[in-house]
Amino acid sequence: MTTVFTEGVFDLLHANHLRLLSEARAMGTRLIVGVTPDEDAIAYKRRPILTLPERMDHVRATGMADLVVECPTMFGAHLSADFLDRHGIGLVVYGGTGWEDFYRVPIARGIFRRVPYHAGISTSMILARIAERGEGDSKH
Template sequence: MSKVVITFGTFDVFHVGHLRILEKARALGSRLVVGVSTDELSFKKKRRAPVYSQDERYEIVSALKYVDECFFEERLEDKGLYISRYKAGLLVMGNDWQGKFDNYREFCEVVYLPRTESISTTAIIEKIQG
């Protein structure tokens, strides 16, 4: 039986940690759908504007071989709607969000995958800024 996997993220300054979690998420199902945060949502979450625009981030994520479909995530509160819309059987998030999405277990299975150690968008931006 096929299983649709869904995940969400900003995916700004795309790095190997992003790639690995998408690869692992795709391996858990037959199809991977990814919600890419809009610029407005990204600012609300991170309190800074993303380096790359939502259209550029969408283009990068949708071009990956592990990703079957992308959409813009406009509101955090709509995750249940997105899960239903895409008929997802599994929600995958990084374990830095452990427990924060357990309320979606009424819609689908929820799994938290380990993050790639020693890499983050914030750390990359700080390193570049010097």
């Protein structure tokens, strides 16, 4: 029985988020999903459109996660041995590149796996489409 952990901002949940969750879910028997707090998302991306509780609810609504938690802070810290042990995590899955410092404990334990970042839809792309269309498309 392997408990898998993955994390993300999961703002404006879309198909590539679902692919990551599905890939992580397939690697174990239990999936814990960490949702990045607003402060961390702002520090490296932008302020999420949806609140942390809304984003956590959307991940729960997929039915793929056994547990949804606020992700441990990514800046000035790392995914700790305490967090991994407390949740019985046997595999950490990340869909992207970089962040070796944040993932140093699971990397050192040999329980870290990257999955490819999928091209196509992204939250940034959705926001760009909204901006391009402007107010003129609204019928409300």
